[in-house]
Amino acid sequence: MKIGGAAGQGIQTIGTVLSKTFLRDGFHVFGSQFYLSRVRGGHNFFQIRVSDHPVQAIKEELDILVALDEASITQHLEEVQDGFVVADEAAVNDTTPENVISIPFVDIAKEVSGNKLFSNTVAVGAVFGILCYDLSCLNTLLSEIFEKKGEEIIEKNIAAAKAGYDYVQDGKFKGVCKFDLTPNPVDGRILIDGNDAVGFGALAAGVQLVSSYPMTPSTGVMTFVAKYADRFNAIVEQAEDEVAALNMAIGASFAGVRAMTTTSGGGFCLMTEALGLAGMTETPVVVFLSQRPGPATGLPTMTEQADLQFALHAAQGEIPRCILAPRTPRDAFYQTMRAFNIADKYQIPVILMSDQYLADALFTYENFDLSHVTIERHLLSDRELKKMGDYRRYEITDSGISPRALPGQAGVLVVADSDEHNEEGHIDQTIENRIRMNEKRLRKLDGLKEDMQLPIIHGLENADISLIGWGSTFGPLAEAVDILNEDEVSINLVHFSDIYPLHEGDIGLLMDGLNHTVCVENNATGQFAQLLRTELGFEVSDKILRYDGLPFTPKSIIRELEEKEVV
Amino acid sequence: MVTLDDYKAGDTEWCPGCGNFSILAAVKKALVSLDKEPHEVLMVSGIGQSGKLPHYLKCNTFNGLHGRTLPPATGAKLANPELTVIAVGGDGDSYGEGGNHFIHALRRNPDITLIAHDNQIYGLTKGQASPTSEPGMKTKIQTHGVINTPFNPLAVAISLGCTFVSRGFAGDIEHLSSLIAEAVEHPGFSLVDILQPCISFNKLNTYSWYKERVYKLEDEGYDPTDRIKAFEKTLEWGERIPTGVFYKHDSTSFESKQPVLEKGPLVKQKYDPEELIDVMKSFM
Ligand SMILES: Cc1ncc(C[n+]2csc(CCOP(=O)(O)OP(=O)(O)O)c2C)c(N)n1
Ligand code: SF4
Numbered sequence: 094m095k096i097g098g099a100a101g102q103g104i105q106t107i108g109t110v111l112s113k114t115f116l117r118d119g120f121h122v123f124g125s126q127f128y129l130s131r132v133r134g135g136h137n138f139f140q141i142r143v144s145d146h147p148v149q150a151i152k153e154e155l156d157i158l159v160a161l162d163e164a165s166i167t168q169h170l171e172e173v174q175d176g177f178v179v180a181d182e183a184a185v186n187d188t189t190p191e192n193v194i195s196i197p198f199v200d201i202a203k204e205v206s207g208n209k210l211f212s213n214t215v216a217v218g219a220v221f222g223i224l225c226y227d228l229s230c231l232n233t234l235l236s237e238i239f240e241k242k243g244e245e246i247i248e249k250n251i252a253a254a255k256a257g258y259d260y261v262q263d264g265k266f267k268g269v270c271k272f273d274l275t276p277n278p279v280d281g282r283i284l285i286d287g288n289d290a291v292g293f294g295a296l297a298a299g300v301q302l303v304s305s306y307p308m309t310p311s312t313g314v315m316t317f318v319a320k321y322a323d324r325f326n327a328i329v330e331q332a333e334d335e336v337a338a339l340n341m342a343i344g345a346s347f348a349g350v351r352a353m354t355t356t357s358g359g360g361f362c363l364m365t366e367a368l369g370l371a372g373m374t375e376t377p378v379v380v381f382l383s384q385r386p387g388p389a390t391g392l393p394t395m396t397e398q399a400d401l402q403f404a405l406h407a408a409q410g411e412i413p414r415c416i417l418a419p420r421t422p423r424d425a426f427y428q429t430m431r432a433f434n435i436a437d438k439y440q441i442p443v444i445l446m447s448d449q450y451l452a453d454a455l456f457t458y459e460n461f462d463l464s465h466v467t468i469e470r471h472l473l474s475d476r477e478l479k480k481m482g483d484y485r486r487y488e489i490t491d492s493g494i495s496p497r498a499l500p501g502q503a504g505v506l507v508v509a510d511s512d513e514h515n516e517e518g519h520i521d522q523t524i525e526n527r528i529r530m531n532e533k534r535l536r537k538l539d540g541l542k543e544d545m546q547l548p549i550i551h552g553l554e555n556a557d558i559s560l561i562g563w564g565s566t567f568g569p570l571a572e573a574v575d576i577l578n579e580d581e582v583s584i585n586l587v588h589f590s591d592i593y594p595l596h597e598g599d600i601g602l603l604m605d606g607l608n609h610t611v612c613v614e615n616n617a618t619g620q621f622a623q624l625l626r627t628e629l630g631f632e633v634s635d636k637i638l639r640y641d642g643l644p645f646t647p648k649s650i651i652r653e654l655e656e657k658e659v660v
Numbered sequence: 661m662v663t664l665d666d667y668k669a670g671d672t673e674w675c676p677g678c679g680n681f682s683i684l685a686a687v688k689k690a691l692v693s694l695d696k697e698p699h700e701v702l703m704v705s706g707i708g709q710s711g712k713l714p715h716y717l718k719c720n721t722f723n724g725l726h727g728r729t730l731p732p733a734t735g736a737k738l739a740n741p742e743l744t745v746i747a748v749g750g751d752g753d754s755y756g757e758g759g760n761h762f763i764h765a766l767r768r769n770p771d772i773t774l775i776a777h778d779n780q781i782y783g784l785t786k787g788q789a790s791p792t793s794e795p796g797m798k799t800k801i802q803t804h805g806v807i808n809t810p811f812n813p814l815a816v817a818i819s820l821g822c823t824f825v826s827r828g829f830a831g832d833i834e835h836l837s838s839l840i841a842e843a844v845e846h847p848g849f850s851l852v853d854i855l856q857p858c859i860s861f862n863k864l865n866t867y868s869w870y871k872e873r874v875y876k877l878e879d880e881g882y883d884p885t886d887r888i889k890a891f892e893k894t895l896e897w898g899e900r901i902p903t904g905v906f907y908k909h910d911s912t913s914f915e916s917k918q919p920v921l922e923k924g925p926l927v928k929q930k931y932d933p934e935e936l937i938d939v940m941k942s943f944m
Contacts, residue, residue: 117944283943297936301926302738304731321939326920326929328738333764337731340724344704344732347722348739349927370725463936499927500702500720500736501743508715510723511707519715520723 094157094220095172097138097165098181100131103213104161108139110217110238114231115143116284116457118276123148123568124284124455125644130309130393136164143274149421149456149568153648156272157223159216160184166193177223177266181212194265198257205256206249214250218257225270228258230278281460287451287565290422291381292317294429296325297466300379301350304330304341308357309393310449311383315355335360339367343376347509349472349499351433355381358400359390365407368442372412372534374509375487375495377436377443379429384448386642395642396449398564398615402623404444405593413439413493413537416593418446418564422456424590427465434469435544439494439537446592448615450644451565473498478505485516489529493536538594545591547599552578552585558659561612561633563589563621565644570613572647573654582660589621595628604631611635611659613650635659662695664688667717679830679856679867680709683777684716686833687746690840691719702743704733706758708750708784710777710856727757730765730774734914737770740925741915744844745771751778755791755811762813765849766820771913773843773850776813779858780865787861797864814894814906817851818887823911824850825890827903829874830857831867835903848911855901870901877904884908 094111098104105126112122123142129135142148156176160166163184170178170190178193185195196219198212205211214235221228235250285293292314295303303322305315319329332338335356342352356364361382371378382404386397404416415435419425425447432443473496478484481496484505488495495516500507508518513530515521548561552574562570567588574586587607595601604610604625612622612633617640625631637653639645654660667688674680691701703714707726714721720743724732733747754762754776765772780797782788789802791811798805817825824846828836836854843850855874857867877884877893882904884890890907915921923929 281944283940285943289943293936293939296931296939299931301929302735304735321935323920324935324938325931326923326926327931328918328920328926330734330738332731333760336728337761337764340728340731341735341738343724344722344735344737345739345926346735347732348702348736348743350739352735352739366725367728370728374722374724460940463933463940466933466936499740500722501699501740501927503699506698506718506720508721508723510715510721511725512723518721520712 094159095138095140095155095169096159096161096216097136097169098161099134100128100137101133102161104137104139107159107213107217108141110231110234111220112141112284112455114234116282117234117278118230119279120145120274121147121457122284122455123150123457125151125450126453128394136162136168138165138169147457150572150647151644153646157220159220160193161216179216179219179223196257196260201256201260202253206253211249211253214253215257218254219261221254222258222261223266224272224274226274227276228254230276283458283460284455285422285458286453286455287419287422287425287447288313288383288453289317290425291419291429291445291447294426295353295379295433296321296327297426297463298430298433299351299468300353300433301327302330302342302345302352303327303355304332304338304345304352305355306332306335306338306360308360310385310452311355311357311381313452314381335363336367339364339378339380340370342378343367343371343374346376346378347374347500351437353379353381355383357383357385358387361400361403361407369408369410369412370511371442372408372414373511375440375534376509377440379432379436379443379445381445381447383452384446386640392642394449396615396644397640397642398448398566399617399620399640401446401592401616401620404446405624411531411535413441413535413541414593415439415441415443415541416446417443418590418592419451420564420567420588420590422451422454423458423461425451426461428590430466434467435541437469437471439541440497441537446564448565471497475502478502486518487514487516487530487533489516489533492540493533494540542594542596545594545596547603548587548589550585550587553583554585556585556608557583558609558611559607560584560586560650561588561610561621562586562614563592566613566615569645569647569650573650576647576651577660584660593624595624597629601629601631604629609634609659611637611654613637613645615639615644662692662697664692666698667691667719669715669717672716673712674709675860677859678709679779679858680713680777682830682833682836683775683854683856684713686828686837686840687713687775688717689833689837690844693837693841694844696744700742700744702736702745704729704736704745704747706749706753708753708782710748710750710783711753713748727753728761729753729758730761730772733772734765734768734770737772737915738918738926740927741771741921742925746844747772747774749774749776750783751776751780751790751792752782755813759791763816763820766817766822768914769823769849769911771847771849771915773840773852775840776851776853777856778813778853779856779862781858781862783858783861794864812894813851813853815891818891818894818907822851822907823848823909824905825907826850826852826905828852828854829870829903830854831870831874835876839905842905846908846911847916848913855903873899873901874903875900877902877906
């Protein structure tokens with residue numbers, strides 16, 4: 094179902110309330126949002142898919158459309174197959190098609206709860222009416238949500254929901270209970286979106302400083318950490334700009350805490366010099382880069398995967414770096430924790446790439462397994478330092494990783510420098526030193542490659558066709574493969590979450606075993622396909638590229654495969 | 661007891677006679693007078709002749725990017741407020757490339773001392789105008805002479821509520837080192853802007869030029885707690901140039917306003933894993 098309306102009409106609230114109710118009643122929910130870059134007005138929507146089996150992508154067809162504004166009808170009517178369109182009275186006019194049923198949300202709200210603010214809840218009730226779905230779980234949820242606002246507000250919300258429900262049941266929809274939704278309440282399931290999962294992962298990893306400058310769609314991570322900062326002994330600082338944000342995180346990391354910055358493309362542009370600083374000074378740091386379509390300010394609230402080649406090369410000179418791109422919120426949780434461990438182990442910047450689609454996409458899961466939380470700091474203890482004698486911050490080692498002490502530890506001085514430096518950390522421009530140090534830093538990539546995880550393979554083994562994807566496209570790609578496998582098409586998905594560095598041996602071997610390959614990406618130039626070529630010498634057979642600001646749907650992928658006559 | 665020898669380091673790369681040498685001597689003297697052990701001190705610097713200073717004495721050092729002295733210094737101070745954090749930069753570094761960070765460090769008020777080597781010229785890049793260059797000063801780039809109004813760091817600092825605003829002169833090590841010591845002791849952001857002759861590129865603001873003009877505010881019974889007077893003094897530049905503490909006020913630092921730091925330095929804290937379970941409940 095889709096709920097459309099203007100910003101400020103409470104669409105997100107309706108979406109969240111509906112999603113959570115279904116979650117608790119044992120269904121799998123997938124939610125996603127489309128919003129414009131404005132605080133009020135414009136046309137936004139929230140789309141929810143409810144199923145008794147796991148779902149991780151949006152569908153193109155709708156069973157129920159709730160229209161709070163006129164645009165919801167004009168833009169989405171065609172998506173409704175043989176379902177219902179419920180519209181607010183204000184959204185209909187003479188030209189509105191007949192199958193649209195208008196409901197006076199505002200009047201009902203005023204009548205039963207005394208304020209038009211409750212029209213949201215009336216709409217939720219109406220949806221439940223169409224579904225002929227019991228209101229008890231919804232009532233519990235409303236009580237929880239409005240607990241702080243007091244008994245009266247709770248009562249009014251419950252009354253509003255019931256009024257919406259009754260209006261539909263008693264009126265024009267009477268007797269049309271064509272959806273079979275049998276609740277089967279479960280405990281321990283969660284509903285989480287990509288941004289919250291990254292924030293949660295960062296807290297689990299023990300992040301103690303997040304310094305960022307707000308930029309959609311990354312801001313949610315900063316907000317999430319801020320909400321829990323006091324309880325996790327962390328500080329969230331809103332920096333004056335992205336230059337300060339990353340430099341501040343680097344300073345904090347140098348002094349010993351786990352630090353992170355969050356940003357999107359334009360902000361990341363400003364961070365590139367500091368990214369090089371992290372590489373040169375060998376200071377661990379995690380950069381959360383949530384993509385949106387560029388160039389420049391681009392399409393602030395839409396999605397794209399077009400910053401990959403930039404992330405790979407950002408900063409002057411050559412530095413070792415690691416790039417991870419979570420597939421789903423669950424992956425985002427674990428990959429975020431891993432990002433901190435990798436940053437600490439190799440003393441490098443780790444770029445965690447997401448995008449607007451993953452940022453706002455809600456997935457249902459069983460509880461995350463918190464026993465997997467490990468924090469590996471790779472720091473020298475006071476005892477180890479004492480035994481060491483002379484401490485050199487940039488000691489040359491086989492792995493390229495030097496022992497790390499912190500400023501303030503008695504008996505040692507830690508000297509870090511953005512200039513080329515010697516093992517003690519002091520400026521050294523001699524040619525011999527330069528070569529040794531450059532090689533030492535880049536040597537870290539050898540060890541890091543061994544730590545990189547292979548892509549996962551979804552669908553048939555040894556298929557004739559392999560889709561290749563990375564990051565947030567996993568859900569729609571996996572579902573496209575499932576649908577095609579059911580139709581007996583020999584196809585699978587090879588999907589990457591560990592993006593760089595790629596292991597020529599392990600990954601190269603896996604890739605060489607593939608037949609017809611189609612790289613599917615949310616960009617116009619096939620950036621991941623380019624990476625496969627430069628890193629592995631691998632040529633994909635075909636590409637499907639989408640760069641209209643929207644995410645893939647399973648159907649859109651299948652459509653393209655058919656057009657290309659691949660299937 | 662800490663001695664000057666504890667801070668002794670190797671060769672420098674400055675021009676013989678440069679004002680930076682006196683600043684280096686004054687910094688060492690100040691740290692010794694405060695009995696600070698080198699491992700308790702973190703110097704964060706930018707890029708420029710001035711930015712090399714931390715390499716010429718023994719202490720923890722983070723020599724970062726041009727203009728980016730204050731953000732990493734602030735981050736490090738948040739992570740471990742037990743460190744004595746001193747930021748070092750030139751006038752180009754601190755007020756030009758780093759101008760925005762300067763403004764926002766003043767607003768935050770971290771307990772950091774900024775030592776700004778103000779030679780009114782870019783030294784390392786060989787003699788271009790800096791934000792504090794005198795109008796009319798000719799360089800290879802400003803061929804018709806500087807036409808922009810000079811940046812007034814002291815006035816900006818006072819206007820943004822900085823609670824320790826001072827100016828030193830590289831020709832007077834004694835006075836400078838006591839200023840630096842006082843600034844380091846001050847809880848909150850402290851600015852020590854230092855008149856530093858660059859003998860290679862600034863032929864205008866020379867040692868003798870300064871010696872004729874510089875005077876000490878404390879010699880004239882000046883009261884450094886009056887903000888309006890202090891502001892007036894920052895506008896005095898020409899025949900007479902004041903040095904010393906312009907403005908001083910009680911201060912609550914950025915760090916002491918962070919509830920989380922009441923429990924001790926961040927580096928020494930951990931979270932309780934039980935909290936994770938609680939966060940997960942919010943998604944149910
Ligand atoms: C981003 C960046 N831009 C430019 C430079 C080149 N640069 C190095 S030092 C400097 C100016 C130095 O002037 P100042 O900060 O006044 O220090 P001084 O050398 O006079 O002590 C410049 C422009 C650089 N290193 N980085
Ligand atoms: S160029 Fe100027 S500032 Fe730099 S070392 Fe020489 S005299 Fe000092």
